[in-house]
Amino acid sequence: MNGRKCAALVSGISERGKKLKIKFRKSITFRITGWLFLVMTVLMIMTFAVFRLVSVSVLQKTIRGYLLSSVNENTNRIAFYQDKARMDDNDLNDVYIRYKDGWLEIDDDFLDEINDVQSALYTSDGTMLYGKNPIARVMEKESFTASRVYRYETSDGNRYFVYDRKLNGAAMQGLWIRGVVPLRAEERQIGDIFRTSMIFVPVLLLAGIAVTYVTVRQSLMPVRRIEQTASEISRGTDLARRIEIGEVDAELSDLAEAFNGMLDRLERSFEAEQRFTSDASHELRTPMAVILNQTELALEKDRQPEEYRRALSVILRQGRRMQALIASMLDYTRMEMRPENYPLTDLDLSELADSTVRDMALIPTPSMTLTAEIQPGVRTCGNRLLLERALQNLIDNACKYGKEEGNILVRLETRDKKVILSVSDDGIGICAEDQPRIFERFYRADSSRSSRNVFGAGLGLSMVRKIMEIHGGTVSVESLPGEGSTFYLNFPDNNR
Numbered sequence: 250m251n252g253r254k255c256a257a258l259v260s261g262i263s264e265r266g267k268k269l270k271i272k273f274r275k276s277i278t279f280r281i282t283g284w285l286f287l288v289m290t291v292l293m294i295m296t297f298a299v300f301r302l303v304s305v306s307v308l309q310k311t312i313r314g315y316l317l318s319s320v321n322e323n324t325n326r327i328a329f330y331q332d333k334a335r336m337d338d339n340d341l342n343d344v345y346i347r348y349k350d351g352w353l354e355i356d357d358d359f360l361d362e363i364n365d366v367q368s369a370l371y372t373s374d375g376t377m378l379y380g381k382n383p384i385a386r387v388m389e390k391e392s393f394t395a396s397r398v399y400r401y402e403t404s405d406g407n408r409y410f411v412y413d414r415k416l417n418g419a420a421m422q423g424l425w426i427r428g429v430v431p432l433r434a435e436e437r438q439i440g441d442i443f444r445t446s447m448i449f450v451p452v453l454l455l456a457g458i459a460v461t462y463v464t465v466r467q468s469l470m471p472v473r474r475i476e477q478t479a480s481e482i483s484r485g486t487d488l489a490r491r492i493e494i495g496e497v498d499a500e501l502s503d504l505a506e507a508f509n510g511m512l513d514r515l516e517r518s519f520e521a522e523q524r525f526t527s528d529a530s531h532e533l534r535t536p537m538a539v540i541l542n543q544t545e546l547a548l549e550k551d552r553q554p555e556e557y558r559r560a561l562s563v564i565l566r567q568g569r570r571m572q573a574l575i576a577s578m579l580d581y582t583r584m585e586m587r588p589e590n591y592p593l594t595d596l597d598l599s600e601l602a603d604s605t606v607r608d609m610a611l612i613p614t615p616s617m618t619l620t621a622e623i624q625p626g627v628r629t630c631g632n633r634l635l636l637e638r639a640l641q642n643l644i645d646n647a648c649k650y651g652k653e654e655g656n657i658l659v660r661l662e663t664r665d666k667k668v669i670l671s672v673s674d675d676g677i678g679i680c681a682e683d684q685p686r687i688f689e690r691f692y693r694a695d696s697s698r699s700s701r702n703v704f705g706a707g708l709g710l711s712m713v714r715k716i717m718e719i720h721g722g723t724v725s726v727e728s729l730p731g732e733g734s735t736f737y738l739n740f741p742d743n744n745r
C-alpha cells in the first residue's frame with residue numbers, strides 16, 4: 250500500500266469515527282443516560298451534604314447525651330462517711346478516699362470510661378481525686394462551669410466536649426465531677442459513614458446508569474424499528490411493509506400507528522398514481538397507433554388525393570382525441586394535487602346552475618331538449634369554477650348518452666333542508682354492475698363504448714366525484730338501462 254492510499258484509509262477511518270461519535274452524542278439514549286448521570290451525581294452530592302450536616306448534629310446530640318448521662322449517673326455513685334464503721338465495706342471493689350474529716354466511698358459502678366466519655370472526681374481547686382481525664386493536664390487551670398456542656402480545644406487542635414457537675418450534700422461541698430469526651434469520636438463515626446458511602450454511592454450510581462441505559466434503549470426499540478422500516482422502504486419499493494405494533498408504550502404505539510397510517514396513504518396514492526399512469530398510457534396508445542398506422546399507409550406508395558384526405562382526417566380526429574384526453578388528464582391532476590388552488594366561497598348556486606344551463610343550451614345538440622327547474626336563492630359554500638365544471642360534465646354526459654329527441658332536465662332543490670343538484674336524461678342508462686364503477690378513472694361502461702360514436706376518456710365522472718369531495722359532498726346515480734339516468738350532486742349540510 251502506498252503512502253497516499255494509507256493516508257486516505259486513515260482519514261476515512263477517522264472520518265467514520267467522528268461520525269459515529271457525533272451519532273452517539275446525538276443519540277437520545279446517550280443524552281438521557283448522561284443527563285440522568287449528572288442529575289443523580291448532583292442529587293447524591295446534595296444528599297450527602299445534607300446527610301453530613303444532619304448526622305453531625307445527631308452525633309453531637311448523642312455524644313452530649315452520653316456525656317450528660319455518664320456524669321449525672323456518676324454523681325450518685327459517690328458517698329461521704331465520717332464514720333468508717335458505717336461504710337458499706339461489703340463490696341471490696343469500692344474505692345475509699347480520705348476527704349476532710351471522713352471518707353469518700355466511690356462505688357465500683359462509677360463509670361470511669363464509657364462510650365468514649367471519661368469522668369473524674371475533683372476538688373474545687375482542680376485537684377483530681379479519682380478517675381480518668383485525657384486532658385487533665387491541659388485543663389488543670391480551667392475552673393469548673395456548672396450546668397452546661399461546653400467545647401474545649403487544646404493547643405494542638407484536639408476538640409472536646411466537657412461537662413462539670415457539682416456534687417450535692419453539705420459534706421461533699423466543693424467536689425466536682427468532670428466528664429470529657431473527645432470530638433474525635435464524632436469525626437471517626439462520620440468518617441466511617443463517608444468511607445462506606447464512597448464504596449456504595451459509585452456502585453449505586455453505576456447500577457442506576459446501567460438500568461437507565463437498558464430501559465431507555467428498550468423503550469426506544471420501537472423507534473429503532475420505525476427507523477429501520479422507513480429505511481428499508483426508502484431503499485426498496487415495498488410500500489406494503491408496516492411496523493409491528495406490539496405491546497409498546499402508548500406514545501410510541503401512537504407514533505407507530507400514525508406512521509403506518511401515513512404508509513397506508515402513501516401506498517394508496519402511489520398505487521393510484523401507478524394506475525393513473527398505466528391507464529393514461531393505455532388510453533393514449535390506441536389513438537397513437539391509429540395515427541402511426543394511417544401515416545405509414547399514406548407514405549407506403551403514391552396514393553389518390555382522396556385517400557390522403559381520408560388518412561389525414563383520421564389522423565386529425567385521433568389527434569383531437571389525444572388533445573382532449575391530455576387536457577382532461579392535466580385538469581384532473583391539477584385538481585387532485587392542488588385542491589388549495591380552488592378556494593371555497595359563499596356563492597349563489599341557483600344563479601350558477603341557471604347560467605351554466607343557458608351556456609350549455611347554446612351548444613348545438615340536435616333534437617335534444619334541455620330544461621331547468623331551479624329553486625331560486627339557494628346558496629352554498631363552493632368554488633364556482635369547479636361546480637360549473639361538474640355540472641357541465643353531467644349535462645355533457647346526458648347529451649352523449651341521451652337518446653335522440655330526448656329530454657335533459659337540470660333541477661336544483663332543497664329536500665329535507667338538503668341541497669341537491671341533479672341532471673336527468675332518458676338515454677341509454679347504466680346497468681347495475683357498472684353503476685358503482687363509472688366514477689373510477691378511465692372506466693367506461695361497455696354499452697357506451699359500443700353506442701354511437703361518442704368520444705370519452707372516462708375521466709368526467711371521476712372529476713365530478715373529486716369536485717364533490719373537495720366540497721365535502723357526494724355524487725350518486727340512479728339509472729335503468731334503456732330508460733335513462735339521474736345524477737345527483739349532494740351538498741353537505743353545512744352548505745345550506
Ligand code: ADP
Nearest residue numbers: 646650678687693694697705706707708709710
Ligand atoms: P366518458 O363520458 O368520458 O366516457 P365519464 O367518466 O364521464 O367518462 O363517464 C364514465 C362512464 O359512465 C361513461 O363511459 C358511460 O359509460 C357512463 N355514463 C356516464 N354518464 C352517463 C349517462 N348520462 N347515461 C349513461 N351512461 C353514462
